[in-house]
Amino acid sequence: MVRAIQVSVPGGPEVLETVDLPRPAAGAGQVLVRAHAIGVGKPDFLFRTGVYRWMPKLPAVLGSEMTGHVEELGPGVEGLRIGQPVLVTNYTGGCYAEYIAAPLSAVTPLPDGIDLDDAASLSNYQTAWALLNQAARRDTVRSVYINGAAGGIGSAVVQIAARDGLTVIAGASSERKCAFAREQGATHTIDYGREPVVERVLALTGGRGVDLVLDHIVGKDFTDNLKMLAPLGQIVSFNVLGGLPEKDLFREMRAHLPKSPSVRCFTMHSYDHDPAMKQRIAAEAIALFAGGAVKPPIYRRLPLAEARRAHEMLDAREVLGKLILKP
């Protein structure tokens, strides 16, 4: 049998059930992977609460990211070997488990010797790299404001942007989280629990504003971001945890016409039908790890059976960086 964490009805952390399921076998085109580390992230919260756009039918095993070793190759699978370290990124779940039989398309081979606990954060670094290099017109970006910077993706953005020599302004909800963002390489931080973000960004940039705003919170005052954009500046929203903007976005963009602002809604699912680009993004993130250019901040390693506690921590917004589960 295989221990796994299952959701039957959407809800709070209490809906996570530890179950024993028959050990899966690798079917045609599938790879059986034995888990080493399981990433916990916001998409898991969306899945748990039943609002994830790519929700599978319930009951289902939670989890979209896992590192581990190849245990079995299904018929027709080539290019991997038994024992190979891999990353599994399976948007429809299944990763909160000791084993997963994943489609080959969800499996990325990893270099031997990579730290598999660290590599459980690779999806965050892929998203962060894509935000900075694909979603944004990277050649024009010298400064970035990242909202909600102390989480998994936020800290990955801070590390990559700092390594690239950008001026990084990180926003977070407390001084504890701001101090953490500075440890990740942020040039400046703004405690949005008590400081006005627009005024502070303008002050920190000598009134010019930033070239790029990365925002997964959004919320009713989202259009205020336009006030702190530099000329030809860009805003990329990659979720709306705080809800939608109150004001009409296009009207507000027109009001800032002298700066020619742009706003993009971004998801990694844009590459679902572009395997070449997915591979390129994965290779970029793996190269950052292999070269030691980034180091994921692991907040806690918890046993898989404590997934409920992990979600309580996530909901309490206490996590700095990344939480991982160990099978």
Ligand SMILES: NC(=O)c1ccc[n+]([C@@H]2O[C@H](COP(=O)([O-])OP(=O)(O)OC[C@H]3O[C@@H](n4cnc5c(N)ncnc54)[C@H](OP(=O)(O)O)[C@@H]3O)[C@@H](O)[C@H]2O)c1
């Ligand atoms: N577009 C894509 O392709 C893509 C892919 C993966 C993830 N995402 C999104 O990226 C975001 C970050 O994911 P993550 O895994 O890095 O999350 P995480 O580690 O849980 O971090 C989320 C951060 O958001 C802040 N936050 C602000 N408002 C919040 C709210 N209402 N509820 C919870 N947190 C809130 C928290 O910081 P403070 O307490 O300091 O405010 C927290 O540090 C999520 O919104 C996720 O859905 C997008």
